[in-house]
Amino acid sequence: MIFTDQLNRQITLEHPPQRIISLVPSQTELLYSLGLDHEVVGITKFCVRPSAWFRKKTQVGGTKHIHRDRIAALSPDLIIANKEENLATDVEPLMADYPVWVSNVQTLQDAYDMITGIGAVTHCSSTAATLVTQIKAGFAALPVRPVPIPTAYLIWRDPWMVAGGDTFIHEMLSACGLHNVFGEQLRYPAITPEQLAGSGCELLLLSSEPYPFKEKHMAELQAIVPHARIELVDGEMFSWYGSRLLESAAYFSSLNF
Structure with missing residues (x-):
């Protein structure tokens, strides 16, 4: 065949x-x-x-x-x-x-x-x-957010790297009712602290993979975006595109952004 x-x-x-x-x-x-x-x-x-x-x-x-x-x-x-x-x-x-x-x-x-x-x-x-x-x-059962939250999704540290607009992570952010503030960039661009500070993000998500962000990194980033909410998230739920998607929608709902 x-x-x-x-x-x-x-x-x-x-x-x-x-x-x-x-x-x-x-x-x-x-x-x-x-x-x-x-x-x-x-x-x-x-x-x-x-x-x-x-x-x-x-x-x-x-x-x-x-x-x-x-x-x-x-x-x-x-x-x-x-x-x-x-x-x-x-x-x-x-x-x-x-x-x-x-x-x-x-x-x-x-x-x-x-x-x-x-x-x-x-x-x-x-x-x-x-x-x-x-x-x-x-995914059809996920609630629709009237106004998407400006969000940045960090995947790496030193240098800081984020998910861009042509990634599966970007798609998952949209499914959560989040607006990727780096969605105009491609793939996984490296950004400066100044770019992050000026991005307008109100929510900063720190992925568990490929870089294993922990609570100890939150204070460092809070100094860069003092008005943003910072959360640690399970990177597999945002980036694994196989049967893990069976769990993703329920996980997104549990985050309560």
Whole structure:
């Protein structure tokens, strides 16, 4: 069968995949939710969920700097990758030897399409469709905020880095009724304290990943934006675009911004 990934590349599989490697943490969790415990043979060292897989599945490197020899030893018949989280210099050579399905997720619709696409390529379409229906219902139930709160979402320290407007995090902020004050910038720009102070943000969110912000960082930032409310948030809920979305809407509601 021929399948099309989110880069509009076609891959051909002669039979349902039996030896899958995932190079993306949130998509590893999705494969677990699809019931593919026996089929998934390899993951990255950052694929911490489910914890049972993290302990027992073979790790083939990080999301970047993948070990080709470990992948070869697993003889995969399908590799799941992502345009942003994996390096093209890692993934493109794999395409010459294995079927590689690549996701490209910036919006909720992209996430729904990704779940549907991975469901199809792994022959789990019915389960994937159920997941998408449940996720959509959760987000549809989120209250609509009359006036979005001007918000900045920090992902890194030294230098300070924020989520820009062409990211999945930006989409999640919008779903929460928040206005990304750095939404006119692309990807994850580095900003100065002066830029943050002049951004007009009334809410500053400190993500738990990739930089593990803690309470000790809040005072430092409060001095920069003294009138803003500062909150620590679970970065997985804002940036994982697989089955974690089943929990995201309820988490957003619990934040009570």
